[in-house]
Amino acid sequence: MLQKGVKQMVCLCKTKLPEGARFCPECGRQVPARREPVEETEERVVKQLDPLLKPAEAARVLKISRWMLDELRTRGVLPRECYMEIPGSGKRKIIRYHTKELLTWKGQVDLSTAG
Numbered sequence: 001m002l003q004k005g006v007k008q009m010v011c012l013c014k015t016k017l018p019e020g021a022r023f024c025p026e027c028g029r030q031v032p033a034r035r036e037p038v039e040e041t042e043e044r045v046v047k048q049l050d051p052l053l054k055p056a057e058a059a060r061v062l063k064i065s066r067w068m069l070d071e072l073r074t075r076g077v078l079p080r081e082c083y084m085e086i087p088g089s090g091k092r093k094i095i096r097y098h099t100k101e102l103l104t105w106k107g108q109v110d111l112s113t114a115g
Helices: 042-048 055-062 066-074 099-108
Strands: 083-087 093-098
Touching (some): 055 066, 055 093, 055 099
Antiparallel strands (some): 083 093
């Protein structure tokens, strides 16, 4: 009997596979071993990302546009510890975002109403 919340496996030939089957009863294909889902914790996500993010990467992590990210930064909504400004050529500054601080801030703020 399948556990609640666990989907029944289906073969490439669209045949529902009995629990514990090693081969499809219809086409004979070998059934891949069932893998346990890996829980995505914040620490796991942080380890997979660079410690400093470019604006496009930071916006993707926050699931907002680059424009909105820049607005949050320039209006002071985004705390200073979430980013750093590196002097560039002329008046231009290079902005990099601290991954861990950004994710911590994201957990404390409703981005649908921010800005």
